[in-house]
Amino acid sequence: PCPPLTPLPSAPLQDIRNTVGNIPMEWYQDFPHIGYNLEGKKIYKPIRNKDELDMFLEKMENPEYWRTVQDKMTGADIKLTDEQVDLVHRLQKGQFGDVHFNPYEPAVDFFTHEVMIHPVTNRPADKRSFIPSLIEKEKVSKLVHAIKMGWIKPRKPKDDTPTYYDLWAHEDPNSILGRHKMHVPAPKMKLPGHEESYNPPPEYLLSEEEKLAWEQQEPAERKLNFVPQQYQCLRAVPAYSRFIHERFERCLDLYLCPRQRKMRVNVDPEDLIPKLPKPRDLQPFPTTQALVYRGHTSLVRCLSISPSGQWLVSGSDDCTVRFWEVCTARCMKTLPVGGVVKSVAWNPNPTICLVAICVEQSVLLVNPCLGDKLLYGATDQLLESYMAPEEERVQPVQWVMATMEEHSKGVRLVVQHSKAVKQVTWHGKGDYFASVVSDNSNMQVLIHQTSKRWSQNPFRKSKGLVQCVLFHPIRPYFFVATQRYVRVYNLLKQELTKKLMTNCKWVSSMAIHPGGDNIICGSYDSKLAWFDLDLSTRPYQLLRHHKKALRSVAFHKRYPLFASGSDDGTVIVCHGMVYNDLLQNPLLVPVKVLKGHVLTLDLGVLDVLFHPTQPWVFSSGADGTVRLYT
């Protein structure tokens, strides 16, 4: 409570001091008055109707504005006098409020620091300061008595040397807690080897390069945590500078390292190798490269062989198709076709001499005129005996007779598709063939009948990008391989019978066992899936023999062999025995890895094919050769 300021000069007549006392003034915020004066009358708040603009104008125009202060108690504006302003300034500077107060007056000591000769008080000493205290005497005698009686003993010096005794005097099995059973004892420190010796055999010392490598390694990665060194004699051996470090690290390991029991696999690696029948017992199979068919100048994409096994046809990126005699590796005929040959297929019917060739958007049916004259003559006759039907039917493709020039080269018929053709394959009887068009619509697969020159589109809907198609050798089934699935259709009932999951990313090729119950699928992720159609829709076995993408797979017609060609330039021949009795699963044994093709453009073997009667395998490669292994 500071004394009230000097009586306000503006209101000398009436005393409008507020009587509410020292309370927060917000309590009167919502009332029209601000308190009560001495007479108990309400003090009304002064009317404030100034808005921002007025305030601003006043601030600008009123020269006394800066010394105007609102009195919280009365709500009135007060103009500070000059003395009051001075006081405020002084207080702000931290000076005394009173102008006349001198803080630096000279100090006068009450007592001098000098020792005077006379005492300050003149009182003589008490008598009781000369006689012994009775109370103290009593206390002392009590203590003496206690000591005499042995109640108080002098403090024994503490013996802090630990005492030891036979801790394990009686080892009772009960004290073995359950936790000791799950306790993982800390592994002992590794015992030192020869290299840690102060005088190791010379071969354990690091050479310069090794030392450099050691220094560049991370300390955690190093195999040895020290550099082996050699000293002439024991006297020369210095202290090991990291000794305390190593002990400390061991301590940290002991209490911070998580412990875990690890089962170390203790297997003889030889036991892991599966016991397979010896390849020698599974003969015959091709073992050595016998012939190389040279002539193509670019990669040979496809191969096919005549049903008699005498002639071989190969199609290549150099826009030619070559016919070879198998036994002599002689090129009998070269047929320029004016486009990259994607696929060739020799008619499997031995009475017909006809080859289907995929060139860009068309499939050429070619009579190679090789072999028995009667045979290929008969084929020509057969083709010419075609009678056009009376009514024109709408066909997805156009069948065109070859021109004279083409006819002289051997081309008989041209089946013109709307898009590029990828693959062509014959049905076992030799009348029907199927072609795959690289397209996304439902027109991907077409089935053609040669004798009636008639084509049809078996599918209404596209089920994905078709990779290859295949006819079942005996039954009316049709296999369509898309990227990840192989669908099996029944052509008679016109329905989907099975959908095989290949477990591969991208199927590249497909081949069927001559028995018709097993399929192999090669894929670009270097897997080969063997399906047993009777068993399940999942692969019976996935073989990961190749290191790179598989390009083609093939079954032998007579022998239990199958082969796969891959981008790593090898052909792997496997023994794939299928047993007649249903209980026994097929036996798959790799028997030979055939090498020969040179890798060109990162491509190795593009197609593999078995001879129809002999245990021989042909392979065509990106190096422009066809090779025969016998």
Next chain:
Amino acid sequence: TRRLCILKGIYPHEPKHKKKVNKGSTAARTFYLLKDIKFLLHEPIVNKFREYKVFVRKLRKAYGKSEWSTVDRLKDNKPSYKLDHIVKERYPTFVDALRDLDDALSMCFLFSTFPRTGKCHVQTIQLCRRLAVEFLNYVIASRSLRKVFLSIKGIYYQAEVLGQPVTWITPYTFAHDHPTDVDYRVMATFTEFYTTLLGFVNFRLYHSLNLHYPPKIDVQADVELKPAEGKEYAMDSESYLEKLSALSASLARVVAPTHEDEVEMDEFPVEGETAEQMDARKKEQEALEKHKKLFEGLRFFLNREVPREPLAFIIRCFGGQVSWDKSLCIGATYDVSDPSITHQIVDRPRVEQQVVGRYYLQPQWVFDSVNAKLCLPVADYFPGVLLPPHLSPFVTEQEGDYIPPEKLKLLAMQRGDNPDEESEEEDEEEEEEDGNDKEEEEEEEEDESEKEEEMKLKKMEEQKTQSSKLLPVKVTAGKLRLEDRQRLEQEQQSEEKRLAIMMMKKREKYLYKKIMFGKKRKVREANKLAAKRKAHDTAVKEEKKKSKKARRA
């Protein structure tokens, strides 16, 4: 909690399903078993720790206020705790404790070499020293030392205590440069536990040998040792420990040792053991006995430059008598001039004033002999001689590992045949022969080379004349290609194996490849070492020859 974890031996566990425990995240975290933590909570020592904490706080306050009487009072009432029950709890049987003794010993030996100032309490250091010395004395008394190894880090010892191998390492006796990045509190906590453990173990071990604990020096021996000095000397605790640590005196037994100690043990044939196994066991036992008495009857003298303690310890462990210079340490039993000394251990390039009748040897001889289990020929270890490599006794080479040639030699020696001398002689002879041969050869070579050059020139001329006459086309005789049956078969087999490997299942293949990789790496390393050794040997030989030649010329 850290102290508690250390003392109670609680360690984190690696969970079986890390992801499951970690709520799906794979971040690295440490996991303790919940049981372990609960177990810690029940420990009575937790309360003691709390008391101690309060004590420290009070003490600090008293210091701050400079209330010295309070400080004294507090210090007098310093709370103390014991770890006995924890030791018992962690090691319910004595054998468990022995199994975990390695780290305890290493730590105690390290702490006992620390300086008495700074780093940790003097009492701890003294206690460590005491326990370490007691343990050494036990090993001497029981003669259980088996292997020793001088490494660049320190000296490794391996003793067999009650059938358990106990290995420890001691640093070389130099001052440590104390690293700054080491938390001494952690180490001190470990040491606290280890000293307790080691004390109890020592007690038990001493009693198993009927020795006094705390150890007392055998009075008889004592009197013999120091007839002049009074008994008070031994009572002085400081010098007592020193004397004990001199390791020269045998210890007093509670029961006087009967000299008929070595009563032949009755042999109880263990059932299901064939005669061969029995024989082998017997042989082993005999070998062990022989090993224990390796230095029996030998009198050693240690020069002052030789590390006294390890050598005295080792020699005494194998029954030898040892002494040193009187000014070096107390406990010396005989003087340098004693004529009965058989071996003097010396570590300086040459010794003046050699006394006849004793071998002057480098300290490595003692270590190598212990590891070889026989007294090695002394010729390689004379002072100033280039020492043979010191091999680690802890390495047992398996098949396919690289074995250094020195080890092979040693193994042969252990088997009984003594190829050393022969081979050396042979070596020398060979060298001499080599030297002679070389010179002759060189001469011959010179002659031959001249001749050859002539021949070559002639031939060239002939060829020139011939080629001018003849057509360049030649028909070379076809070579008969011999088909090596064996090689063919091998190739076939390897191919079969390759094919079979192709048929392996994915997981097995992975395992197989890993195992094979490990094997191959091992072989590679062994080959590398062998190649290095070969290169080194040839280099040494060349140098020798050169020096020889230089000497001759």
